[in-house]
Amino acid sequence: MPDLVAIDSGMLGSLLIAVSLLGVLLLLGVLLRALIPPLRRFFIPAALIGGVIGLLLGPHAFGIVPDSLNTTWSGLAGILITIVFAPMLLGENLPKAREAIKEAAPHVFYSYFSSFAVVAVPALLTFLIFTPVFGTNPLFSTIFEVSWPGGHGTAAGMEEAYTALGWAAGSSLGLGSATAGLVFGIVAGMVMINIAVRRGLLLNASGDGGTLSTDILPVTQARVESQGRLNRASLDNLAFHFALIAAAVLIGTGLKFLVDMVITGVPLFPLAMIGGLLVHLVIKRTPAYQLVDKATLNAITGIALDFLVVAAVASLSLPVLLDNWQALLISLVVVAIMSVGIFSFIGPRIFAKDWVENSIVNFGAMTGVVSVGLVLLRAADPNFKTNAFRGFALRAPFASPFVGGGLITALFPVAVANWGNLWVGIGCAVLCVLLVLLAKVTGIWKSPGRRLAEREVQSAVR
Incomplete structure (x- = not known):
């Protein structure tokens, strides 16, 4: 077991203030989204907006936020990412491979191919150019798989792993890269959707992502975030699900203790995810499984992720970005071109039909996490008339726990x-x-000409 450090009431009080200020930044992000329509139009989340405000108030800009508070925010990210990942497989109905393979296989291929490509090219660039010319740390090559498909959450959560490997600057660079990927993914994705519309490749596109004029949903679209079946006289529903996550984290901590005996630098969050799977496998064989509500687990994950993003962006180190700007800029341009190339070249070859819709959701997930992919899909196929959403959803159990911010992603820096x-x-x-x-x-892979011929034959038969 790890060494436990006693935390006195003064430290806990400081933590309470730090978290409360993050809540204020989130509220400011919501308010600015409501007042500035372009922020909604380009799908900039309130957590990212609040984080930028915190960054501007921080010690590297206006200096209103002291170093002590900035350090606390930075440390929170590594804790919150564990809470985000621990319930990922808990309460999940994993599909049988035979049932899901036909629709999911091309999406799984896209996920793994893009992740390996996003490591391969920066790794070779770092070895051949960045390290010998700019003196860049060798671990720099791993931030793009961590930050583009992994997003701000994974980039922030990797701080402990990068620090353990002797490169404390890695998380800040990852956060800067994640912000660039988010903006590029949305802008480039919308441009490609509009090009596809002009070429007649999309018949159902709205071109605007189905955006609302306000962030306040109508009553008919209100979400049910939680459903509790446990009598409150026993335990509150949220407390029950927090307890499940706590058990997963403890199992992950034990696994990390064992893993550290063999190899150092593996972060806690993917091991906590395995802990969640073990909790799932145990509780599924008991009557208590009917009390597990995935919507509640997702709500807890969403809270942790929002606070994680605002804390991570607010504590981002601007000097680190400036010290590595050459390698970062070159890599961002190369990875951006590569992501468009994968969309344009591989998409038509692996998706039998509706290749733009199926590819655009993966493009968004590759450049700016899953939520960006779904935003782009909503613009390309607002009523989900294609099979893109189902295929992308079915790919999740085979890809999300491993690449794009999962276990394999966490192991790349160690490698x-x-x-x-x-x-x-x-x-x-x-x-x-x-x-x-x-x-x-x-x-799965066929030339576009062969795909077109097959579709013409199918249309003739019908």
Whole structure:
């Protein structure tokens, strides 16, 4: 077990104030989204807006927020990401592989191919150019898989892992990269959707993401965030689900203790996710499983993620970004071009029908996490008339726990630290080639001309 440090009431009081101020930043983000329509139009979340306000008030800008508070916010991110990941597989009805493979396989291929590519290219660039020319830390190559598909949450949560590997600046660079990826994903995605509309590739597109003129949903669209079946005389529903997450975190902590004996630098959050799976497997065999409500778990995850993003962005280190601006700028341009290339070249070859809708949701997830992918899909297919949403959802159990912010993502920095960028870059490039060969062998990969011919035959038969 890890060494436990006693926390006195004064420290807990400081933590309460720090978290309360994060809540105020979130409220300011909501208010600015309501007052400034472009923030809604470009789907900038309130947590990111609040984080930017906190950053401007911080010690690297106006200096209103003291260093002590900034340090507390920075430390919160690594804790909250564990809460985000612990319930990911808890209460999840995992689909049978045979039932899901037909629709999910192309989406799973896209997820793994893009993740390995987003590691391979920066790793080789870092080995060949950035480290010898700019003196960039070798672990720099891993921030793009962590921050683009992983998003602000994963980038912030990797602070402990990067620090353990001797590169405390990694999380701040990841957060800067995540912000760039979010903006690029939304803007470039909307541009590509409009191009597809002009070319007649989309028949159901709205082009605006189905945006509302206000963030306040009508009563008919109100969400039910939680459903409790446990008698409150026993325990409150939220407390029950927090207890499940706590058990998952404790199991993950035990797993980390064992893993650290073999290899150091593996963060807690993917191990807590495994802990959640173990809790799921145990409780599913008991009558208590009927008390598990996935919506409640998702609500807890959402709270942790919003506070994580605002804390992480507010405590971002601007000097670190400026010290690494050359490598960061070059890599961002290269990864952006690569993401558009994957969308344009691979999409038509792996999706049998509606390739733009199916590809755009994966493009969004690759550049700015799953929520951006769904925003773009809503713009391309507002009424979900294609199978893109179902296929993307079915891919989640096979991809989300591993790549794009999962277990494999967390292991990339460890791999670079142990084997170096050259071998990691070559290895990931080889994996991309093997994935293409596997897709061709299994029939997932076909030329666009062959896809068109098959669709014409199917239309004639009908």
